[in-house]
Amino acid sequence: MQHVVITGGSSGIGEAFARLHLARGDRVSLIARDAERLAACKERLAASGGTLSAHSADVRDAAALEAAIAAAESEFGPTARLITSAGVAVPGYFEALDADSFRQQMDINFHGTVHAVRAVYRGMTQRRSGEILLVSSAAAFVGLFGYTAYGASKFAVAGFAESLRAEARRHGIKVAVCFPPDTETPQLEAENRLKPPETAKITKTGGIMTAEQLATSVVREFERGKFAIYPGLRVSLLGRFSSLARPAINHWLDRTAERADR
Numbered sequence: 001m002q003h004v005v006i007t008g009g010s011s012g013i014g015e016a017f018a019r020l021h022l023a024r025g026d027r028v029s030l031i032a033r034d035a036e037r038l039a040a041c042k043e044r045l046a047a048s049g050g051t052l053s054a055h056s057a058d059v060r061d062a063a064a065l066e067a068a069i070a071a072a073e074s075e076f077g078p079t080a081r082l083i084t085s086a087g088v089a090v091p092g093y094f095e096a097l098d099a100d101s102f103r104q105q106m107d108i109n110f111h112g113t114v115h116a117v118r119a120v121y122r123g124m125t126q127r128r129s130g131e132i133l134l135v136s137s138a139a140a141f142v143g144l145f146g147y148t149a150y151g152a153s154k155f156a157v158a159g160f161a162e163s164l165r166a167e168a169r170r171h172g173i174k175v176a177v178c179f180p181p182d183t184e185t186p187q188l189e190a191e192n193r194l195k196p197p198e199t200a201k202i203t204k205t206g207g208i209m210t211a212e213q214l215a216t217s218v219v220r221e222f223e224r225g226k227f228a229i230y231p232g233l234r235v236s237l238l239g240r241f242s243s244l245a246r247p248a249i250n251h252w253l254d255r256t257a258e259r260a261d262r
């Protein structure tokens with residue numbers, strides 16, 4: 001039984017990670033902004049086993065997030081595993097995304113992730129143990145049409161994970177980052193309404209997973225010691241070969257975007 005803290009735990013992928021850990025009997029703390037969504041999620045998870053608590057905080061507010069994680073730790077003990085799933089995705093043509101949209105996605109997806117890690121990091125270094133699983137996106141190892149803001153924020157998460165892994169291992173802390181493809185969640189539903197047709201055509205080629213399939217496959221790879229976790233066959237191939245095959249992949253992505261119905 002371990003204490004697992006999940007930012008963005010009230011919905012979608014975060015909720016699926018929570019369900020999986022509760023079923024193992026873990027103590028799980030959910031963190032998200034909306035208290036009503038947190039309460040509804042607690043009800044949905046009530047029959048899952050384990051022990052659950054929920055704390056309202058905005059990951060953009062480092063002090064509020066630190067206080068929420070401190071409250072969670074005083075209830076359930078030190079964080080053994082942090083999963084940073086809080087995030088937003090606003091696709092669109094670059095010329096249609098204003099500076100506020102860029103700022104919001106960087107603030108939540110990147111700075112929110114850093115704030116969550118900072119809130120548990122000192123304790124983990126003192127205990128010389130801890131696990132940190134960051135949620136990036138399949139839009140973060142090749143630049144995808146329609147994701148100038150979202151993709152950049154998730155590339156930033158991946159870059160942060162790379163450096164953090166290198167530093168954290170000397171404190172006995174394990175770090176990994178996962179790159180989900182389209183996953184059936186409330187966020188994807190909202191995102192699909194905003195995707196330019198080119199983005200919709202491209203993201204369809206990555207396949208789609210349920211949040212439960214995604215969480216199960218990511219946790220399995222995490223516990224096998226993988227650092228970069230590419231769920232699903234297509235994302236896995238793209239992730240492994242993208243740096244070598246970048247010119248060919250970009251050529252194929254460009255042709256796919258050109259063939260989208262507009």
Ligand SMILES: NC(=O)c1ccc[n+]([C@@H]2O[C@H](COP(=O)([O-])OP(=O)(O)OC[C@H]3O[C@@H](n4cnc5c(N)ncnc54)[C@H](OP(=O)(O)O)[C@@H]3O)[C@@H](O)[C@H]2O)c1
Pocket residue numbers: 007008009010011012013014031032033034035037057058059060084085086087088089108112135136137138179180181182183184185186187188
């Ligand atoms: N679904 C996909 O296709 C997909 C693919 C690749 C990567 N991802 C990534 O996976 C993660 C989870 O996405 P999802 O699809 O599960 O989304 P979701 O169903 O919309 O859930 C997002 C969660 O994040 C919380 N959240 C959002 N902004 C927050 C903030 N400022 N402070 C605290 N919590 C916040 C939400 O609660 P509140 O709004 O109440 O705060 C909610 O609990 C995201 O990082 C997303 O970018 C998703």
